[in-house]
Amino acid sequence: MGLLDGKVAIITGAGGGLGEAYASLFAKEGAAVVVNDLGTDMDGSGTSAAASRVVSQIVATGGRAVANTDDVSTLAGGENILKTAIEAFGQVDILICNAGFLRDRTFAKISEEDWDLVVKVHLKGTYCCTLPVWKWLKDNGRPGVIIMTSSTSGLFGNFGQANYGAAKAGIYGLVRVLSIEGRKYGIRVMGVAPNAITRMWADIPSMRETEPDSILRPENVAPGVLFMASELAEDYSGKILAISGEEIAEVKMVMADGFHPKGAYSAEDLAAHACSVFFPTDVKRLDALSVKG
Numbered sequence: 001m002g003l004l005d006g007k008v009a010i011i012t013g014a015g016g017g018l019g020e021a022y023a024s025l026f027a028k029e030g031a032a033v034v035v036n037d038l039g040t041d042m043d044g045s046g047t048s049a050a051a052s053r054v055v056s057q058i059v060a061t062g063g064r065a066v067a068n069t070d071d072v073s074t075l076a077g078g079e080n081i082l083k084t085a086i087e088a089f090g091q092v093d094i095l096i097c098n099a100g101f102l103r104d105r106t107f108a109k110i111s112e113e114d115w116d117l118v119v120k121v122h123l124k125g126t127y128c129c130t131l132p133v134w135k136w137l138k139d140n141g142r143p144g145v146i147i148m149t150s151s152t153s154g155l156f157g158n159f160g161q162a163n164y165g166a167a168k169a170g171i172y173g174l175v176r177v178l179s180i181e182g183r184k185y186g187i188r189v190m191g192v193a194p195n196a197i198t199r200m201w202a203d204i205p206s207m208r209e210t211e212p213d214s215i216l217r218p219e220n221v222a223p224g225v226l227f228m229a230s231e232l233a234e235d236y237s238g239k240i241l242a243i244s245g246e247e248i249a250e251v252k253m254v255m256a257d258g259f260h261p262k263g264a265y266s267a268e269d270l271a272a273h274a275c276s277v278f279f280p281t282d283v284k285r286l287d288a289l290s291v292k293g
Contacts, residue, residue: 007032015037077129097147104161104164147191195221196244
């Protein structure tokens with residue numbers, strides 16, 4: 001018995017890296033998989049038969065899978081991805097929004113095109129793929145699981161990734177809102193902030209130097225995503241898990257104790273209560289960074 005017996009999963013960006021690891025593991029656990037991949041390079045250009053290659057590997061090992069090459073960043077593409085699942089397997093139970101690419105630049109050097117394309121694929125792409133699946137689950141009275149891909153670049157920040165980080169932070173907000181809206185329909189919505197060596201990170205010097213057998217492999221993220229998609233996590237929704245071969249932990253937005261003026265207050269009052277407004281480590285950090293006159 002597999003954890004996903006009888007389930008149908010759509011996985012976007014599954015032609016390699018994390019998506020391929022998810023697709024392979026899900027198929028081994030009994031799911032029929034729609035392997036979506038546009039087949040582009042990491043800057044969004046070029047084409048390949050990545051989805052078909054992954055499907056062939058899954059089928060060769062006794063699994064069930066079909067390929068889809070639609071563009072996740074258009075609503076028509078998202079609808080066609082769902083259509084592929086329904087025509088091939090008659091249903092959908094799980095959606096993993098994983099597709100993406102990078103165009104890293106420092107903020108002053110990001111062109112409007114680079115900003116728009118990254119936000120379109122990551123944030124809008126998550127919307128375009130989620131909406132058709134959401135409506136299908138809701139209209140058919142079926143519970144389901146939607147897992148969206150955020151990133152520590154959006155949750156904590158990372159130099160040179162303003163476009164990518166902004167999109168990934170937006171996905172955090174979408175997870176939180178849809179987890180609330182999904183309660184009445186039995187739709188669980190989760191987020192993953194994965195850390196793994198994939199071709200997306202090949203141009204980052206620190207990643208290039210990592211050994212091929214590093215524990216930061218996509219295969220070491222996949223079990224965590226399987227957990228979220230399975231009934232093992234049926235009590236959880238609205239959660240973001242940072243997952244790697246090194247650590248698995250929930251990441252969430254929290255609020256400090258705060259300053260409670262009960263009415264009018266001055267900027268000086270706020271400054272005097274900075275230790276309550278900010279988390280202690282942040283206050284120390286601000287002290288360390290302050291320039292003394």
